[in-house]
Amino acid sequence: MPGVVFVLRRMNERRREALEDQQAGAQAQLRPLFEEFTPLNRDYLEAMRKARAEGAAERRAAIAAGASETEALERFPMGSVDFPDDKLRRWAELSAAIRRIEKRELEPAAMRVVVVSIEGLEIDGQPAGIEELLEDGPDQLRGEIAREVKRELGLLAEEAENLSSPSTSAAAVDGAGSSGSAAAAGSSATISAGDAGNTTGPGSASAPSTGMTP
Numbered sequence: 001m002p003g004v005v006f007v008l009r010r011m012n013e014r015r016r017e018a019l020e021d022q023q024a025g026a027q028a029q030l031r032p033l034f035e036e037f038t039p040l041n042r043d044y045l046e047a048m049r050k051a052r053a054e055g056a057a058e059r060r061a062a063i064a065a066g067a068s069e070t071e072a073l074e075r076f077p078m079g080s081v082d083f084p085d086d087k088l089r090r091w092a093e094l095s096a097a098i099r100r101i102e103k104r105e106l107e108p109a110a111m112r113v114v115v116v117s118i119e120g121l122e123i124d125g126q127p128a129g130i131e132e133l134l135e136d137g138p139d140q141l142r143g144e145i146a147r148e149v150k151r152e153l154g155l156l157a158e159e160a161e162n163l164s165s166p167s168t169s170a171a172a173v174d175g176a177g178s179s180g181s182a183a184a185a186g187s188s189a190t191i192s193a194g195d196a197g198n199t200t201g202p203g204s205a206s207a208p209s210t211g212m213t214p
Contacts, residue, residue, distance in 0.1 A: 001141050007116040008152050016153075019113045026105035030098060037094040044091055047083040054079030107146055108134050114149045 009015070055076035062072040083091075112130060121128045123136055133142055 001121070001138065001144075003120040004118065004141060005120055006118045006145055006148075008114050008148060009116050011114065011152055011154070015113060019110060022109045022113070023106055026101050026109070029101055029105075033094055033098055033101075037091070037098065040087060040091045040094065043087070044083055047081050051079045051081045107149075110149050110153065111146060114152050115145060118145075 011019075055078060058076040059069075059072040062075055063069060067075070111134065115130045118129050118133060121133065121137070121141070123132050126132075128137065133145070
């Protein structure tokens with residue numbers, strides 16, 4: 001959002017440990033969900049891979065010849081997804097439950113720890129900070145700040161394949177911060193909303209987010 005600037009706290013080991021403690025209850029809720037979700041998700045992704053593989057060469061050739069992706073898919077559709085309906089329903093239920101915990105518990109805890117201040121934000125005509133943003137703030141701004149929080153937590157891009165909703169769980173971090181953040185540990189970085197990834201703080205760096213881990 002134009003005119004909004006937020007300051008993030010650089011993470012260090014002590015802050016990560018404090019965040020893990022705050023998120024311990026949510027992690028306990030996630031563990032059995034992931035135990036069931038992980039094998040289902042693996043089977044679902046494999047079924048999708050096989051379905052997409054059918055006609056893939058023909059679609060690539062059509063696109064190379066000038067067809068759009070939509071036209072190529074219409075001419076050479078992917079195969080049917082061999083995934084039982086009951087498993088698909090359960091996969092969707094577990095995925096939704098995991099996202100709810102992420103959105104309602106993990107993400108707010110991480111944002112409260114990492115976000116130092118928000119400037120230039122008003123909600124209902126009143127200056128607003130992190131608590132007001134979490135309670136009733138613009139979804140776009142909350143999402144933008146959440147993404148920057150995940151970057152500061154040093155979460156890895158390749159792990160995002162585990163779940164489409166990335167995590168703000170400190171437990172997913174191996175202890176190494178994102179590139180450049182170790183040198184700035186204990187300091188802060190100022191970010192203008194709408195310019196995520198570019199910071200005015202020294203030693204700042206961006207790293208993509210990750211999927212949740214149990």
